[in-house]
Amino acid sequence: xxxxxxxxxxxxxxxxxxxxxxxxxxxxxxxxxxxxxxxxxxxxxxxxxxxxxxxxxxxxxxxxxxxxxxxxxxxxxxxxxxxxxxxxxxxxxxxxxxxxxxxxxxxxxxxxxxxxxxxxxxxxxxxxxxxxxxxxxxxxxxxxxxxxxxxxxxxxxxxxxxxxxxxxxxxxxxxxxxxxxxxxxxxxxxxxxxxxxxxxxxxxxxxxxxxxxxxxxxxxxxxxxxxxxxxxxxxxxxxxxxxxxxxxxxxxxxxxxxxxxxxxxxxxxxxxxxxx
Amino acid sequence: xxxxxxxxxxxxxxxxxxxxxxxxxxxxxxxxxxxxxxxxxxxxxxxxxxxxxxxxxxxxxxxxxxxxxxxxxxxxxxxxxxxxxxxxxxxxxxxxxxxxxxxxxxxxxxx
Numbered sequence: 542x543x544x545x546x547x548x549x550x551x552x553x554x555x556x557x558x559x560x561x562x563x564x565x566x567x568x569x570x571x572x573x574x575x576x577x578x579x580x581x582x583x584x585x586x587x588x589x590x591x592x593x594x595x596x597x598x599x600x601x602x603x604x605x606x607x608x609x610x611x612x613x614x615x616x617x618x619x620x621x622x623x624x625x626x627x628x629x630x631x632x633x634x635x636x637x638x639x640x641x642x643x644x645x646x647x648x649x650x651x652x653x654x655x656x657x658x659x660x661x662x663x664x665x666x667x668x669x670x671x672x673x674x675x676x677x678x679x680x681x682x683x684x685x686x687x688x689x690x691x692x693x694x695x696x697x698x699x700x701x702x703x704x705x706x707x708x709x710x711x712x713x714x715x716x717x718x719x720x721x722x723x724x725x726x727x728x729x730x731x732x733x734x735x736x737x738x739x740x741x742x743x744x745x746x747x748x749x750x751x752x753x754x755x756x757x758x759x760x761x762x763x764x765x766x767x768x769x770x771x772x773x774x775x776x777x778x779x780x781x782x783x784x785x786x787x788x789x790x791x792x793x794x795x796x797x798x799x800x801x802x803x804x805x806x807x808x809x810x811x812x813x814x815x816x817x
Numbered sequence: 818x819x820x821x822x823x824x825x826x827x828x829x830x831x832x833x834x835x836x837x838x839x840x841x842x843x844x845x846x847x848x849x850x851x852x853x854x855x856x857x858x859x860x861x862x863x864x865x866x867x868x869x870x871x872x873x874x875x876x877x878x879x880x881x882x883x884x885x886x887x888x889x890x891x892x893x894x895x896x897x898x899x900x901x902x903x904x905x906x907x908x909x910x911x912x913x914x915x916x917x918x919x920x921x922x923x924x925x926x927x928x
Contacts, residue, residue, distance in 0.1 A: 619866025623873050624898035634866045
């Protein structure tokens with residue numbers, strides 16, 4: 542069973558919710574926010590295993606290449622360019638689709654491996670933790686996310702997704718049985734929540750919303766959820782002490798005042814999302 | 818010799834577009850025939866690698882030199898490997914840039 546925690550807008554509390562909830566529910570914590578994975582900081586995870594993630598990048602055999610540039614015309618991502626000297630490969634734009642090799646009439650396209658990041662596995666607070674780390678400067682994260690999610694345990698997995706609604710989030714949601722959308726009562730939070738809701742609805746994934754940093758009982762997110770008949774799973778009040786704990790890299794669960802937030806959230810997730 | 822100028826419009830009175838990969842048009846001036854032709858920049862809507870695509874578009878037009886504001890590193894690689902020369906200009910009308918070229922006043926840009 543995979544629960545994906547996403548947000549639309551960044552910085553609304555995905556990691557806060559997913560780390561605390563994973564520990565509370567005894568779920569595996571999976572960080573697929575590979576561009577800036579920070580869940581391990583709060584879990585104080587001890588890494589026990591590291592694996593490298595490699596992708597295939599075209600390597601043009603200049604002896605065989607007849608400079609027909611069929612590969613260049615085929616590439617949707619502009620990863621190949623035509624020049625007077627032959628085909629130029631731009632590694633960082635390549636999606637490893639394999640099309641250039643198929644269209645080459647003289648079999649001049651080979652592939653070479655390129656490391657784009659790592660996957661770390663470890664333990665913390667009696668739960669298993671996995672995170673992907675994309676190399677700095679690498680633009681394509683999906684191969685790491687795929688590698689992590691294709692090899693999950695068949696138990697409860699709490700997946701901390703990337704912000705936004707880009708390929709990284711869509712790929713993560715492909716593996717979701719349920720989704721928790723974390724947002725904040727700002728116009729920006731509402732706007733991006735709308736995009737995230739559209740995405741999970743299109744993918745037919747049961748979901749609910751967590752409203753974080755609430756300053757007023759009635760707020761634009763609450764109105765939106767009411768209007769659209771969306772379950773509110775938790776409401777976390779704006780509280781300086783939460784920010785202090787977070788900035789120290791501590792879990793909220795360590796403070797009894799906040800434990801009940803996750804107790805109630807855990808119950809609502811079970812009632813509303815996992816039973817479906 | 819063919820010179821491509823990144824342009825905001827397709828008239829000779831249009832202004833240069835200082836962006837290369839995502840300019841709206843390229844105006845191509847042929848020094849032999851003195852003809853000016855505008856082509857749409859199909860790279861403008863690409864999700865990534867616009868500079869590379871725009872450079873390839875110009876190579877398909879057999880362009881020998883490019884006048885633009887800033888060229889990205891990817892476009893530079895493609896054009897350099899094809900011996901294209903680089904010029905730069907401040908915001909001016911395309912017709913004035915052509916006059917500058919004829920009077921040898923265009924600034925050569927090294928990458």
